[in-house]
Amino acid sequence: MTEIVAFDDIKDTRRIRREMPDGHLYNTSFIDHSKEHMGAPNVFMIESSENRILDTHFHDVDQFQIVVGGGGKLGKHTLAPYSVHFARAFTPYGPLVSGPGPGVAYVTLRARACPTGGAQRLPAHREKLEKMTGRQPWQVTGVPRFVAPGADGVGMRLIDGLKDDKGLAGYALSMNPGAKTLGPDTAVGDGQYVVVLKGSLIHEGVEKKGITVIHLDPKDGAFPIVAGPQGLQGLVLNFPHPTPQVKTEAKPAAGAHDKLWQCELCAFSYDEAAGLPEEGIAPGTPWAEVPHDFICPDCSATKADFIHLDL
Numbered sequence: 001m002t003e004i005v006a007f008d009d010i011k012d013t014r015r016i017r018r019e020m021p022d023g024h025l026y027n028t029s030f031i032d033h034s035k036e037h038m039g040a041p042n043v044f045m046i047e048s049s050e051n052r053i054l055d056t057h058f059h060d061v062d063q064f065q066i067v068v069g070g071g072g073k074l075g076k077h078t079l080a081p082y083s084v085h086f087a088r089a090f091t092p093y094g095p096l097v098s099g100p101g102p103g104v105a106y107v108t109l110r111a112r113a114c115p116t117g118g119a120q121r122l123p124a125h126r127e128k129l130e131k132m133t134g135r136q137p138w139q140v141t142g143v144p145r146f147v148a149p150g151a152d153g154v155g156m157r158l159i160d161g162l163k164d165d166k167g168l169a170g171y172a173l174s175m176n177p178g179a180k181t182l183g184p185d186t187a188v189g190d191g192q193y194v195v196v197l198k199g200s201l202i203h204e205g206v207e208k209k210g211i212t213v214i215h216l217d218p219k220d221g222a223f224p225i226v227a228g229p230q231g232l233q234g235l236v237l238n239f240p241h242p243t244p245q246v247k248t249e250a251k252p253a254a255g256a257h258d259k260l261w262q263c264e265l266c267a268f269s270y271d272e273a274a275g276l277p278e279e280g281i282a283p284g285t286p287w288a289e290v291p292h293d294f295i296c297p298d299c300s301a302t303k304a305d306f307i308h309l310d311l
């Protein structure tokens, strides 16, 4: 079933989720069917006041998060509108630190609501990860680049890194006023979101302004997107088929070699040949010479949490 929800439709659901001496956390619900069944889609917006720290944590389901206001840090990644983070189920990420001033606002989108609800923090829930077999952690933080619309009034571009062979895909979409297009095929994965960030779209004669969230089931088919009078900028996010929790062996990527070290918690890889120049670690630096206080850029695990990948 296709579901279309504009912020203007649900802004009254904004609730204080937590009020703390150092700030607050607001939650605004876009899509929530948890009272009916957990397998349904779930979308909400979190607004966090400045300089708050949400510890490294994971969830039981795949999820996208889009920064829609303010900024901050996720692990060592800088967050700003409209950074997109995708994490598979049971992949720790963080800490999430809201920046100074306005803090950070982000929209969390799940194809299926998380049965355990909130964040499962580390180190408290580390044992759960260690006991699992066949966990396939993976995450990516992407920054969409909106391309200028072409002659048809539509510009759509894949977000770097947001693509896999299970149906995962993320696109940045820009459209001129009144332009029309069809979204990508919905049948390839586990459901799709079209998110209008700026401007508006027209649906059944009604203008829906950003932020508007559209959820499409795989069988719904490509969604006809019609830009409103100001045009629109938005994202199309396709969920991959859920990762089967079965034992699998790590397989080398094409061209990979044997100098790979991997974070046992979130699967971030350190490649000795490539180094990590953005962290000041030159290409060709052996793992043994990586500083002892090195922490995982994605989940903040320590150097001791990395294992040699025997490919």
Ligand SMILES: [Zn+2]
Pocket (backbone or CB within 6 Å): 263, 264, 265, 266, 267, 268, 296, 297, 298, 299, 300, 301
């Ligand atoms: Zn990690």
